[in-house]
Amino acid sequence: xxxxxxDPGPFNVPEGATVAFNCTYxxxxxxxxxxxxxxxRKEPKLLMSVYxxxxxxxxxxxxxxxxxxxISLLIRDSKLSDxxxxxCVVNRPPGGGNxxxxxxxxxxxxxx
Amino acid sequence: xxxxxxxPKFQVLKTGQSMTLQCAQDMNHEYMSWYRQDPGxxxxxxxxxxxxxxxxxxxxxxxxxxxxxxxxxFPLRLLSAAPSQTSxxxxxxxxxxxxxxxxxxxxxxxxxx
Numbered sequence: 286x287x288x289x290x291x292d293p294g295p296f297n298v299p300e301g302a303t304v305a306f307n308c309t310y311x312x313x314x315x316x317x318x319x320x321x322x323x324x325x326r327k328e329p330k331l332l333m334s335v336y337x338x339x340x341x342x343x344x345x346x347x348x349x350x351x352x353x354x355x356i357s358l359l360i361r362d363s364k365l366s367d368x369x370x371x372x373c374v375v376n377r378p379p380g381g382g383n384x385x386x387x388x389x390x391x392x393x394x395x396x397x
Numbered sequence: 398x399x400x401x402x403x404x405p406k407f408q409v410l411k412t413g414q415s416m417t418l419q420c421a422q423d424m425n426h427e428y429m430s431w432y433r434q435d436p437g438x439x440x441x442x443x444x445x446x447x448x449x450x451x452x453x454x455x456x457x458x459x460x461x462x463x464x465x466x467x468x469x470x471f472p473l474r475l476l477s478a479a480p481s482q483t484s485x486x487x488x489x490x491x492x493x494x495x496x497x498x499x500x501x502x503x504x505x506x507x508x509x510x
Contacts, residue, residue: 383430383453386439387441
């Protein structure tokens with residue numbers, strides 16, 4: 286089983302739609318979770334951290350389910366500019382920048 | 398505010414050639430690292446450094462060398478390029494070793510023929 290698994294997509298959605306991605310992780314001791322965004326042929330950029338209580342940043346909501354070992358990203362009112370690949374990132378304890386496992390990414394295409 | 402600067406953006410090598418990918422950051426970050434990204438695989442850590450003079454291996458270090466003589470610079474050397482090293486390479490840094498928020502350079506697309 287991969288340490289971090291994501292549905293590669295692509296998810297093709299119309300502008301204005303709500304879309305959700307899930308990511309599962311295998312290490313139950315993981316404590317830090319992130320979503321990064323990567324535009325085509327560009328570098329990954331941190332979108333948001335994922336907290337145990339869930340967190341929201343504008344149209345983006347991240348949730349963590351420790352019991353089932355998955356995290357999710359919900360995007361409301363999708364914009365064309367949201368088209369990108371979304372990378373799920375999980376730490377391997379004890380943590381630190383060198384202890385991150387990246388998923389392969391979920392591709393989102395928002396269409397008119 | 399340059400952030401993390403990587404050069405070159407593109408490079409084509411012949412099998413057996415050597416080269417150095419440059420990475421510099423101007424944020425006074427303690428932690429720097431190199432990743433490679435291949436289709437169908439997540440980013441994989443090649444080497445990392447927790448400070449000047451300190452380097453360590455990541456998941457896929459074979460065929461690569463690094464050094465960290467200054468806080469700002471972290472070059473990646475390919476000793477004898479192989480087709481299996483065809484990939485996109487990213488340099489990344491973070492404020493400290495325990496800080497998992499990474500800032501990435503714009504990447505280097507390397508082809509080894």
